[in-house]
Amino acid sequence: MRVVKPRQRLRAVLLKVHRVGGLVAALPLVVLALTGCVMAFESQIDALLHPSLFRVIPQGQALALSAMLPRVQGELGNREHVQIAIVSAEPTHSYCFTVLGGGRVPRQIFVDPYTGRILGAMSVARFVLIMHALHQANGILMGVSSLVLAVSVLSGLYLWWPLKRIKLSGYRTRRRFYFDLHNSIGVLSSLFLLVFALTGTFMAFEQWTVPVTYRLTGARPPQDDPTSFPQEEVGTVSADFALEVARGALKDAVPLWVVLPQAATSSYLVKMRFPEDREPNGTSIVWVDRYSGKVLEVWDSRTAPVARRVQSFNRVMHSGDVLGYPGKVIACGMSVALMVQTVTGIWLWRKRRAQGIGSGRRELA
Helix, strand or coil, rough: CCCCCHHHHHHHHHHHHHHHHHCCCCHHHHHHHHHHHHHHEEEEHHHHHHHHHHHCCCCCCCCCHHHHHHHHHHCCCCEEEEEECCCCCCCCECCEECCCCCCCCCEEEEECCCCEEEEEEEEECCCCCCHHHHHHHHHHHHHHHHHHHHHHHHHHHHHHHCCCCCCCCCCCHHHHHHHHHHHHHHHHHHHHHHHHHHHHHHCCCHHHHHHHHHHCCCCCCCCCCCEEEEEEEECEEECCHHHHHHHHHHHEEEEEEECCCCCCCEEEEEEEECCCCCCCCEEEEEEECCCCCCCEEEECCCCCCCHHHHHHHHHHHHHHHHHHHHHHHHHHHHHHHHHHHHHHHHHHHHHHHCCCCCCCHHHHC
């Protein structure tokens, strides 16, 4: 009777876990990899595909929002309203106004900030935004897939360790080539894929992970969306005034976009970004009372509690923004590596079944 050593038994179990996990999560992982590669350069891709909408020639001082909004509102259909005004921090970029309502798919109207000329409009149902939505769709499914990826990376490293093979053995057989490709890319990308998996899991389950982080650090979650109380015989302040108030509240930060209040009790929300902030969308927010123009709440990334810093750091680690442009290149490259890993893993599994290969030990010999 053959005695199976504990190490052999563990290896057989991990091999099965590695295969089954990869097969079950194959489609979500390919979607995450493909969309993640696009998201690394989504702003650049959008500008490349639609240069006439995103690029402008600087001509002195940009106009105030109050000068542009009437022109944008002249482009609105029945029951449509402007929800968000995106104030570009780059002098060569246009301003963008997100429009909702009217029973239509949300769209964006682009304006030359120097002349106030309407450059055109485009639906949010376009390539880069669809890729973004797919990447974040069904958080539980994507979170589970990220967990499976973490297990696959760790089990793959354990299975690779005895041979420590990092090379391509030529083209003797297609199976050997794919096997070497799967092993080599898997090992070289393992650290990055593990970071993707863990940070992606944290983000997918933020409704649980973020509150737990606040409890563990003893911090109080900041108030979200404070209320503006209507005042008799008092009008509302303009979006330009709200921007100036936000600039005064966070002097070194640059406004990125402002949410225009719709309900009577809604306030202005101004998203801000400090120079050292690695997240392109910024992590600081100022809420301004729409009636008095006073600051209602401030989320300052420089004085944020540890829990919020952890949440922000997790996001820039996941996207590669922590290293700037080189980090985006790495993130895109590792997304391609994940796609290669998934495709070659499925091919090897099908080949094994077709050839009736026995144990995992014989396959790795």
